[in-house]
Amino acid sequence: MxxxxxxxxxxxxxxxxxxxxxxxxxxxxxxxxxxxxxxxxxxxxxxxxxxxxxxxxxxxxxxxxxxxxxxxxxxxxxxxxxxxxxxxxxxxxxxxxxxxxxxxxxxSKEAPKGSGRKIEPPNIKTYIVLQAAFLGVFALFSAMGNVSRETSPIIGGALILLLALTFLTSRPLVFQLAPSFSGVMARKFAGALTLVSGLITAETTLVALDYEPGPLGVVLLLMTSLGVIFYAAFIALTGAYEEGYY
Known part of the structure; x- marks a missing residue:
């Protein structure tokens, strides 16, 4: 071994x-x-x-x-x-x-009187469009052979999963993590997922363009990646607090 x-x-x-x-x-x-x-x-x-x-x-x-x-x-x-x-x-x-x-x-319950409360889904079309564009960029590089066959389905699957999760955040009965729903957490969670999707696409682009960073470049890339991930987590946690899920 x-x-x-x-x-x-x-x-x-x-x-x-x-x-x-x-x-x-x-x-x-x-x-x-x-x-x-x-x-x-x-x-x-x-x-x-x-x-x-x-x-x-x-x-x-x-x-x-x-x-x-x-x-x-x-x-x-x-x-x-x-x-x-x-x-x-x-x-x-x-x-x-x-x-x-x-x-x-x-x-099994008797129908309630009145229409009840209607929960409006938040507008996250911008995030969905951005992630669809990121996926398109990755698909282009993959089709051109700039991404290895081993990693291509993994990265592609991750981008598709992030896009699917972003779409689901706009569905109140799917993403209603707190007893009430105002859409704040859903929008910020969608933004956080979009940041991660953009980070994956940016790193894939560097690999596809045969970018070879030196020791300082590796450190900068690592620090940037960690910074983006921590910032995305911060956005999601802030949204959870504002939604009332704490």
Whole structure:
């Protein structure tokens, strides 16, 4: 076993165990603040919350287990693909489960009088257009052969996932992480995802143009990347505070 393989296995074990712990917490959640699968449906339906937590918990645990088991046989790039595919599929299944349970619960109730409160989705078209443009730039470089075949599906999948998550932030019943919804967190979360998408595209562009930074350039690129990521996280957390989810 060489050093690269050992590092890969240790990385997968660290990430996998953390994901498994998160899955266990989600599966056993009793509605504690900040724990479990949280979307709009789970805030307005206890039945939807329980079902979504079970589905999300099992899926998250399985993702961590598969990540650890496959680490001796797959490269870093494919392990990241397994991680994204597992968590993405789990999120989708948990969302569909929550939506179904909410619909069943609402169908069994007597129709309420009046139209009730209407939640208007926030306008995030600018962020969606920007991310679609980033994806287009990546697709162009990939088609020209400037991106390796091994990393192309990983980077492309990450950009598509970020675009899909950005779209979902505009759906109140999907992204309603707090009992009330004003759209502030959704807009700032969409902005944060767009920053990350732009960062990935910029770094891909540098690789595609055969840019070879010196030691100082590597340090500057690393500091810039970390700065963008931390700033994106800051924007998302600020939006969560303003929305009232704290």
């Amino acid at each position: 060489d050093g690269y393989e050992l590092l890969r296995i240790l990385w997968a074990a660290f990430i996998g165990l953390g994901i498994i712990a998160a899955g266990v917490l989600t599966f056993t959640s009793k509605g504690e603040p900040g724990i479990g699968f949280r979307i709009g449906y789970t805030h307005i339906s206890e039945r939807a919350r329980r079902r979504a937590n079970r589905v999300s918990g099992i899926g998250t645990i399985l993702t961590g287990v598969f990540l650890i088991i496959l680490s001796p046989f797959l490269t870093f790039a494919w392990l990241v693909a397994v991680l994204l595919l597992g968590l993405g599929t789990t999120t989708l299944l948990a969302y569909l489960a929550a939506k179904r349970e909410y619909a069943i619960e609402e169908f």
